[in-house]
Amino acid sequence: MRLYLGVFALLATVHCEELFNGDQVLRIQAEYESHIEVLKELEKNVDWGELLDRERGVMLHNAEMKSRAKGFNFAAYHNLEAIYSFMDTLVASHPDLISKVKIGSTYENRSMFALKFSTGGEKKPAIWIDAGIHAREWVSHASAVWIADRIATDFKENRAPVPSLLSKMDIFLMIVANPDGYVFSHISPRPFHRLWRKSRSVTSNPNCPGVDLNRNWDAEFSGPGASDDPCGEDYRGPSAQSEIEVKNIADFITSHGNFKSFMTLHAYSQLLMYPYAYNGSNAPDQPELVKKSTSINL
């Protein structure tokens, strides 16, 4: 029996160091019922309020460090403003490779940006990567920031496989797919809102705003794993692509017309998931997906 304890990741983040360099998610194999009881006790004893307060303190500390060092700290969490500023700096440093594409605005009228990595050519086959559709999964945003810098650096230093990949394909990387939720998870005065997952749109229940954007796609909408209750963490929204953030991404991909791959980064657990999630059938390219996914060392 395996238990995946996200709690340890958070504990590590706040107790070990001020940055999350080297922190780990621990996968624990419980052999006996008594082990499970111990783990349950451990989880019960976590003071979430204290943990979140300490994480907030670390954020402030990192922001101070950044302004003193005038650099970008890849081992820290950053707010939306800092991430958007990082994107501008990256574009300015690599103008021949990277551009910033605005694909629309959010429910609360924030801009939605993707970084386009391209060596030229019109509508080349393209790869889409996004992160942070679930607002609270801050490490997915941080991972996307790092990926952006890594693509730029590897291209500049001619390090395989990035140059050959970019000679054939464009990469679009959206670091913050749910800007409203992300900002809310940073600024809400209620500590528990650090764990906000959804968007911030008004729903049919005035007490329960927000839609789980990852349940709002026009793909098996309203199928298993999605809720029709606006108060649910996995509320799917009133109809497929009812949410402007999802519609913006879907419209961009559809109008481009030459995307070959769509990847999305989440946090929690160490899984590489591929189609189909909604039933037991294999995708047409199942053997290749298995081969690729099992060759990755997580």
Ligand SMILES: [Zn+2]
């Ligand atoms: Zn997620």
